[in-house]
Amino acid sequence: MSTADSTITIADPFRLGHRGPNLARGHGGGGPATKRVVVGYGFWLFLLTDIIIFACLFASYAVLAQATAGGPTAKQIFDTDRVAWETACLLASSFCCGLATIAVAKRDQFLTQLALLATGLTGLAFILLESSEFAALNAQGYGPSRSAFLTGFFTLVGCHGVHVTAGLLWLGTMMAQFYAKGFRPDIGRRFLCFSMFWHFLDVVWVAIFSLVYLVGTRL
Amino acid sequence: MTAHAHGDDLEHEEDDRGGASDEHMAHLGTYALGLVLATGLTIASFWVAKTHLIYDPGVPMALATLAVAQMGIHLVFFLHLTTAPDNTNNILALAFGLLIVGLVIFGSVWIMDHLNHNMMPMQQIMQMQR
Structure with missing residues (x-):
């Protein structure tokens, strides 16, 4: 000393x-x-650039939200109950990801895989709910080409959905890496990035369900 | 934070891992508290959207406020954004990101709103083309 x-x-x-x-x-x-802090900072910068992309999509949606071109308005097509279920799924998924972080810190393989599986299943439920919504809108003829409002809506919400889908694939590789390679420091840093990505997607969803869906049902 | 020669311990740097089990319980408590707060704010948002107790034009602002609050909860309890020294860079980067986000969103809405106001009504444009 x-x-x-x-x-x-x-x-x-x-x-x-x-x-x-x-x-x-x-x-x-x-x-x-530490390398862990540096890696976390670099990935944080990436997430901030990603949030700027989402800001552009939010801005275009906000500008186009009233441009319905005689098509349906937000109030007519948004189903608040489905959005509530989607929100619950994604929040549960984020929480399970937090549990996985604790399991990884304890280096418990079984709990890690279990928590990651729960994260993945709730995330998958979210994606299924969202795609059923998109499919129903398309079937009614309210696809992205119907009006500028729907173009903005599908671009913004679809971009988030694509992020979640990519996150699910990443989650699968993380489960395989923990299983095959164990709790090595580099795998731990990859998982740190994944968990940041997953929590970040939930933050974006909070903005989407509040400002797109809930505000949309009241305007 | 204890001070010791840091140059040679980069190999075992996982300083927040493998700690005591009560530390893990503390982390669990953090996530659980975050979940409770986020759930509460979500329920509040859906209630605000459904209720007619609130003055109608105030509802979007109430929803925006609840959304910002919940995003703050997520940042602190799930993404562990703190005021600790090894987090100052992250906070500064976040502040800059929020500046850009604000410029993009408010700037776009502001400009496009004024363009819409100044635009000639569609029927008059059609008349002129005749």
Whole structure:
């Protein structure tokens, strides 16, 4: 611990913005950040760019929401009960992903696979509910080409659905990697990225169900 | 955070893993609390959308507020965004991302709204083309 004391005295007391030496990792005095923190930060930046894509789709939907071209309005086609079930599925999925994070930290193979399976099944239920909604709209002739409103709607909600589908494939590979390769640090970092991705999709869904579906039923 | 020579321990860096089991229980509590709060806010959102107790033009703003609150819950309890020192970069990146998101959404809606206001009604355009 003598080296620790010397680190404290060496740290620059006149550094701006910090009271005393900052010995957290990644902050000069504490040495470089861990690979896990760096990987998490890089993936966080990716998620933020992804959220900007969603912001563009939200903006185009908001602009086009009234342009129904004589077709159905939001109020006529949105089914709040189905949206409630979709929301419940995705929230449960996000929670199960959190349980999987704890199981991975405990290095418990059975609990990890079980939690990931629950994550995947609830996510799959969400996708099935959403595709049944899209199929029903298409069957009524209310496809994406019917009006600008429906184009914006299908693009925004469909883009989220594609993300969830890709996430399900990623989830499958994570289960296989934990099973075949065990709890190696690099697999753990991949799973960190997956769990961030999965929770992020739930955040986007909160915006979709509130601002597209629920607001749509009241305008 | 204890200070020790960090250069040589990059191999076993999984500092938040394999800890004591009461730490895992604390994580479980965090996720459970997040789930309860998110469920509560979701139920509130659906109630606000259905009820007629709230002044009608205020409903979209109420829903937006509930959505922002729930996204905050998700960020803190599920994505573990904190004010810890190793999270300051993430917070700054999030702030910049939110700036861009705000510019894109409010800018688009603002501009397109004004364009719609200034546009000649469709019937007049048809008249002029005759």
